[in-house]
Amino acid sequence: MKTFFEFVEKYRPGISQGIVPADETEIEVLEDYAGSLPGAYRRLLETMGASQGELELAEASFSISEATGVYIAMPELQRGRYIFFAGDNGLSSRHWFLDSLSPHGSDDCMVVRRVLAENIPPEASSPQYVGLEEFLYYEAFKELRLPQLPFRRKFSTPDDAAAAARYRSDGRVPISV
Numbered sequence: 001m002k003t004f005f006e007f008v009e010k011y012r013p014g015i016s017q018g019i020v021p022a023d024e025t026e027i028e029v030l031e032d033y034a035g036s037l038p039g040a041y042r043r044l045l046e047t048m049g050a051s052q053g054e055l056e057l058a059e060a061s062f063s064i065s066e067a068t069g070v071y072i073a074m075p076e077l078q079r080g081r082y083i084f085f086a087g088d089n090g091l092s093s094r095h096w097f098l099d100s101l102s103p104h105g106s107d108d109c110m111v112v113r114r115v116l117a118e119n120i121p122p123e124a125s126s127p128q129y130v131g132l133e134e135f136l137y138y139e140a141f142k143e144l145r146l147p148q149l150p151f152r153r154k155f156s157t158p159d160d161a162a163a164a165a166r167y168r169s170d171g172r173v174p175i176s177v
Contacts, residue, residue: 001047004136008055011144018053021046022064030064033071035079038098039107040132044085057139059090070095076118082125083109084116085132094126096135104131111135 005016022030022045030045031037037045048055049064062085070084071077077084086096094113102110108131114120129135 001043004133004140005047007137008140008144011140011148015054015144018051019048019055020051020053022049026050026064026068030068030071033068033078034083035100037083038100038103038109038132040109041083041085041098044132044136055140057136057143058086058096059088059092060086060096060139061089062086070116074116074118077116081122082112082114088113096128097125098132099125099127102127104134108132 005019009016026049027037027042027045044062045064048062052062066087067084070087081099081101082097083100084095084097088095092113093115095116097112097114098109099112100109104110110127111129111132111134112125112127114125129138
C-alpha cells in the first residue's frame with residue numbers, strides 16, 4: 001500500500017495524514033467472522049482500516065468496524081465465498097465484496113458488487129475489477145487525477161444509449177430538424 005499512497009499523495013498532497021490503520025486485534029476478529037483475508041485486503045486494513053481520512057473512492061467506506069458489523073448482523077455471510085470489504089455510501093445499495101473463488105495474482109481477488117441480503121445467488125454479483133489493487137488505483141485516478149487534466153470529454157456507458165445517441169462521432173451535438 002505504500003506505493004498506492006505515494007501515487008495518491010502525488011495528486012493530493014497531505015491526503016493520507018488522516019488515514020489510520022486497523023490494529024492487529026481488529027483484523028483477527030474480522031478474520032474470525034469472514035475467514036482468511038486476501039493479502040491485498042489485509043494490507044488495506046493495515047494501512048487505513050480504522051479511518052480512510054479524506055480519501056473518498058467510489059463512494060465506499062473501508063471501515064473495519066463496518067465490515068465486522070456486517071458479519072455480526074448477517075451470520076449467513078460468515079466464512080462464505082464473498083468477503084465484504086466496503087459499504088456503499090452512495091445511492092446504490094450494492095456493496096463491495098471480494099470473490100474468494102476468483103483469485104487474481106498471488107494474493108488478491110476479483111471485486112464484485114452485491115446487495116446485502118440473504119440467499120443472493122452468485123449470478124447476482126456484478127464483477128467490477130480484477131482485484132482490490134486495481135480498484136484502488138482506478139478509483140484514485142478517477143477521483144484525484146482526472147479532474148486535474150485540462151482536456152475533458154464526456155463519455156457515456158453502453159447503459160446510457162440515449163446520451164450516446166445525442167452525440168455524433170465527431171463530438172458535436174446533432175441539430176434536430
